[in-house]
Amino acid sequence: MPSSSIPIRLRRRAIIALPMAADRGRRIAAIVLIVLLLLPLPATVLPGSPTAIRVAGVPLLWWYAALIAPLTAAVAVLVSRGLR
Amino acid sequence: MTGARALAAWPGPALVAGIVAAVAAGAPAAPVLVLVFAVTPLLALLQPSRSTAPPHPATLLITAGVAALLLWAHLAVLADAAALLGARRWQASVLAAAVALLVTLSPGAERRRGGMLVVGGAALLLVLVVVGVAAAVSPWTAWSQAAARPALVFSGRSAWVTEGERFVRGTTLAFDEAHRVVAVTPGTFRVVEQDGGRRVVRDWRLAAGDAISLRPGDTLTAAAGSRLRFEPGKRVPGAAPSGAAWADAAARVPAARALGLLATFALGACAVVPAGGRRVGLAPAIALALSLGATSWGVYATLAAPEAGLAGSPAEALLSLPRAVAPSRTLPAGALAAVVLLGLLALFVAAADALRERISGAGGARLPIIWPAVMAAAALTAAVAVVDPWTPLTAGLGLAGAAIAAPRLAAGNGARRVLGWPLEAIGALFGAAVYAGLTLLSALLPAALAPLGVTPVLAAAPAAWTVVKLLRTMRR
Numbered sequence: 296m297p298s299s300s301i302p303i304r305l306r307r308r309a310i311i312a313l314p315m316a317a318d319r320g321r322r323i324a325a326i327v328l329i330v331l332l333l334l335p336l337p338a339t340v341l342p343g344s345p346t347a348i349r350v351a352g353v354p355l356l357w358w359y360a361a362l363i364a365p366l367t368a369a370v371a372v373l374v375s376r377g378l379r
Numbered sequence: 380m381t382g383a384r385a386l387a388a389w390p391g392p393a394l395v396a397g398i399v400a401a402v403a404a405g406a407p408a409a410p411v412l413v414l415v416f417a418v419t420p421l422l423a424l425l426q427p428s429r430s431t432a433p434p435h436p437a438t439l440l441i442t443a444g445v446a447a448l449l450l451w452a453h454l455a456v457l458a459d460a461a462a463l464l465g466a467r468r469w470q471a472s473v474l475a476a477a478v479a480l481l482v483t484l485s486p487g488a489e490r491r492r493g494g495m496l497v498v499g500g501a502a503l504l505l506v507l508v509v510v511g512v513a514a515a516v517s518p519w520t521a522w523s524q525a526a527a528r529p530a531l532v533f534s535g536r537s538a539w540v541t542e543g544e545r546f547v548r549g550t551t552l553a554f555d556e557a558h559r560v561v562a563v564t565p566g567t568f569r570v571v572e573q574d575g576g577r578r579v580v581r582d583w584r585l586a587a588g589d590a591i592s593l594r595p596g597d598t599l600t601a602a603a604g605s606r607l608r609f610e611p612g613k614r615v616p617g618a619a620p621s622g623a624a625w626a627d628a629a630a631r632v633p634a635a636r637a638l639g640l641l642a643t644f645a646l647g648a649c650a651v652v653p654a655g656g657r658r659v660g661l662a663p664a665i666a667l668a669l670s671l672g673a674t675s676w677g678v679y680a681t682l683a684a685p686e687a688g689l690a691g692s693p694a695e696a697l698l699s700l701p702r703a704v705a706p707s708r709t710l711p712a713g714a715l716a717a718v719v720l721l722g723l724l725a726l727f728v729a730a731a732d733a734l735r736e737r738i739s740g741a742g743g744a745r746l747p748i749i750w751p752a753v754m755a756a757a758a759l760t761a762a763v764a765v766v767d768p769w770t771p772l773t774a775g776l777g778l779a780g781a782a783i784a785a786p787r788l789a790a791g792n793g794a795r796r797v798l799g800w801p802l803e804a805i806g807a808l809f810g811a812a813v814y815a816g817l818t819l820l821s822a823l824l825p826a827a828l829a830p831l832g833v834t835p836v837l838a839a840a841p842a843a844w845t846v847v848k849l850l851r852t853m854r855r
Contacts, residue, residue: 321425339634353523354627357522364417368421372424
């Protein structure tokens with residue numbers, strides 16, 4: 296039987312079980328959400344009140360709390376569920 | 380479990396009304412509340428899925444107590460709404476509890492829970508869109524307009540000016556300018572005057588149509604159920620002095636207060652919202668839509684009805700908007716208020732069914748009488764006790780965080796026991812005891828520990844977590 300001409304190269308491959316990958320995504324998303332929740336705490340005590348800067352008439356803190364953080368959290372959760 | 384079904388315990392009437400009222404009043408903690416309202420239920424969905432904890436009478440008792448507190452808060456908002464619309468508190472409380480029992484005890488209730496949540500949220504968002512279109516103002520423009528107001532005053536169309544409104548609970552109002560107030564129904568009112576630095580207390584017994592003249596610096600205490608009429612164009616007592624003060628209040632929340640709210644809501648959410656598993660479905664979209672909707676509602680309420688917090692109930696902030704911005708004769712304010720009530724009822728039924736499931740999981744499935752008993756106790760308390768719904772809501776979430784979430788996070792997936800007791804049950808009892816102790820002794824705590832009295836979960840949750848971790852290590 297003739298030997299195959301297709302070269303077979305041995306390379307190291309990382310084999311990650313699907314549940315483990317999903318768990319990693321879940322953990323990363325949970326950390327992202329915790330950071331989003333804690334971020335306003337130091338921001339409110341910074342000198343110069345950067346959270347009071349207005350964008351389109353609305354303070355930055357409100358944009359963050361009502362739109363940016365919830366939207367980022369929703370995307371993080373959906374992406375983490377997609378990592379399977 | 381789908382995401383919407385898992386999320387159902389979270390956006391109950393008390394939380395939605397509380398967020399709207401905080402935004403409308405310009406409460407310093409309002410942005411933090413909006414943030415935790417949207418993000419913490421998603422954090423709870425990301426909890427690791429775990430095997431069911433062994434049922435135990437201690438965890439069942441604590442879970443039933445948490446459910447009773449949360450149901451009390453939700454029913455109190457519905458009872459407040461009924462009182463504001465002229466009905467009796469007990470009628471709304473008993474009716475809502477009966478509907479919830481009927482739905483949650485019927486076969487297939489779990490499958491309908493997600494639908495109830497979506498219907499309730501959609502009803503409230505529909506009213507918000509109708510009001511926004513009728514006012515022809517986007518939420519961010521409404522924000523700018525509200526923040527630009529030189530003073531928050533009674534409009535000539537406000538119900539507090541035209542026919543007079545009733546106070547849901549006893550309230551003390553501080554007046555910054557001269558104001559003539561007319562009693563719509565007979566009642567006794569206490570006025571505290573500042574006479575050259577001296578406090579003079581007078582009790583006035585007024586008949587319907589009698590008036591009291593108040594000077595700047597005076598306070599007026601009105602009993603629950605009394606009705607008053609105010610002057611148009613005068614500052615709303617108790618409201619922010621100006622639009623700028625309302626808009627800038629958010630930057631002044633103390634860090635300890637913000638941390639306490641974060642801990643209460645994050646751990647409370649982890650206790651009442653189960654892990655989402657692999658499917659989160661619509662949950663992120665629902666959380667985002669409700670949080671944006673509640674914020675926008677509060678902003679519109681500030682612009683159209685700055686007196687929305689006068690009655691002493693968060694339900695007023697929800698009901699004042701349809702009444703202040705009546706879109707047309709074909710769609711009157713009464714119809715919109717009815718949609719608001721039905722939306723709140725749907726959210727309540729969805730939350731109630733999720734809490735029933737928590738009780739069932741803690742061992743209540745073997746004792747089916749517990750769920751109706753919890754609902755009956757909550758309905759009775761909401762009908763009789765006229766307290767701010769925020770009090771039982773934060774107490775329930777705090778207790779849940781300290782006695783359910785913290786021990787569960789520490790216990791992990793194992794089912795270890797100490798002296799025949801599951802670790803979680805020991806942690807739950809310890810967390811509940813610390814929580815109750817700090818709540819009862821809050822007045823005796825030194826000033827440095829005062830934040831722990833206000834938000835006992837800050838100490839009770841770490842204590843319960845540590846106890847379970849230590850016991851878990853010792854048993855290895």
